[in-house]
Amino acid sequence: MHERILLINHLRKQFFVKPNLLKRGHLIDAVKDVSMTVYRGDILGIIGESGSGKTTLGEMILKLQAPTAGELIFDGIGMPFRKDVQIVMQQSNEVFDPLSSVEKILRTAIKRHHKLTKSEQDERIEALLSSVGMSPVDKIKKINQFSGGQLQRVCIARALAVEPKLLLLDEPVSALDVSVQGQIINLLMKLHAQQDLTYIIISHDLNVIKHMCNRIAVMKDGEMVELSDKETLFTAPKHAYTKQLIANFTL
Numbered sequence: 337m338h339e340r341i342l343l344i345n346h347l348r349k350q351f352f353v354k355p356n357l358l359k360r361g362h363l364i365d366a367v368k369d370v371s372m373t374v375y376r377g378d379i380l381g382i383i384g385e386s387g388s389g390k391t392t393l394g395e396m397i398l399k400l401q402a403p404t405a406g407e408l409i410f411d412g413i414g415m416p417f418r419k420d421v422q423i424v425m426q427q428s429n430e431v432f433d434p435l436s437s438v439e440k441i442l443r444t445a446i447k448r449h450h451k452l453t454k455s456e457q458d459e460r461i462e463a464l465l466s467s468v469g470m471s472p473v474d475k476i477k478k479i480n481q482f483s484g485g486q487l488q489r490v491c492i493a494r495a496l497a498v499e500p501k502l503l504l505l506d507e508p509v510s511a512l513d514v515s516v517q518g519q520i521i522n523l524l525m526k527l528h529a530q531q532d533l534t535y536i537i538i539s540h541d542l543n544v545i546k547h548m549c550n551r552i553a554v555m556k557d558g559e560m561v562e563l564s565d566k567e568t569l570f571t572a573p574k575h576a577y578t579k580q581l582i583a584n585f586t587l
């Protein structure tokens with residue numbers, strides 16, 4: 337029996353679009369009426385064209401946006417919530433202060449959520465660096481000394497610093513060179529296998545989605561038009577829009 341970690345129940349988000357010379361101000365439904373269950377250990381992909389509501393859905397899961405209607409129920413996720421859901425984003429070089437050291441970034445994250453002594457923090461920093469395949473000497477390096485792939489490792493280490501249960505990966509590799517993409521994907525898969533983690537991945541890249549996910553949700557115009565396990569989605573997609581996405585992918 338799969339253990340539920342998150343229930344998304346009739347979630348809706350409207351935005352007011354300000355008037356301009358051509359159009360009156362109006363409301364749009366970025367997310368219309370999305371319901372789904374995320375199970376512990378899932379690697380759930382969210383795909384769909386630009387503007388289909390993927391980011392808005394992700395922001396509601398992170399509690400960065402309040403839903404207009406509906407609810408999110410997190411199971412087995414205690415307080416404070418902030419610690420249990422973390423994000424790894426695409427533009428890792430814009431996420432950090434370029435003059436910060438890795439040590440400072442990780443220590444700040446650790447201190448925010450755990451009461452540890454200085455030496456316990458040091459141990460945790462070393463363990464985090466090792467878990468993302470970085471060397472202990474990297475901790476004194478500044479963010480502006482790292483390549484994109486290394487930065488993404490720092491981003492992942494920072495997210496893991498607070499021992500989250502759910503990671504939202506928003507285009508986790510799309511800014512990276514193809515060879516580095518593979519390394520980061522392998523790292524994410526290794527961490528998922530080793531630690532008790534659940535992933536939600538937003539990506540335009542169906543190769544990444546196919547490689548990593550066990551279940552996939554398809555968004556179109558704010559609606560979730562299909563939620564299938566990976567095999568079904570790629571071999572017997574149900575919705576016409578999914579069929580089109582898969583056909584374009586296999587061309």
Ligand SMILES: Nc1ncnc2c1ncn2[C@@H]1O[C@H](COP(=O)(O)OP(=O)(O)OP(=O)(O)O)[C@@H](O)[C@H]1O
Pocket residue numbers: 351352353364365366384385386387388389390391392393
């Ligand atoms: N803060 C906002 N104010 C007004 N409209 C918004 C806001 N944020 C998003 N939208 C609109 O909501 C819709 C969904 O946007 P969203 O960014 O969630 O889509 P997406 O699927 O993540 O797109 P992309 O793949 O390009 O990131 C779009 O029409 C977008 O213009």
